[in-house]
Amino acid sequence: MPQSLYPLLLLACPIGMGLMMWLMLRGGSHTPRRNDSLREQAELAELAELRKEIAEMRTAQTHTHQPSRN
Template identity: 40%
Template structure:
């Protein structure tokens, strides 16, 4: 009967260990909602940043030490 008193004390570490093991298992697939940004979205964002640079800095990076976005 004394072992019943140990159950609440062990529940947290055992549960945490189980969660860590489940998260670190190899071969976990990512959900589709966690997909990286698509190529189309990247191109749209690059175009927007380029427009903002043109309007703010006249096409030059601030302080002349940055690099403009790649014009692929």
């Protein structure tokens, strides 16, 4: 085997690893978008529920602090 191929053999593993990492990162970039969308919908639903609870608590608080009419 010619000696000029030895450096190529030594670099084959790191180059292959870098290529695989790049392909995995590139291919996986589509899934977080879907997960972010689902997470955002869940957060909006939770926010709406919390706003509803706050409104109910404020309503209850104003009814308890109103002076009674005699």
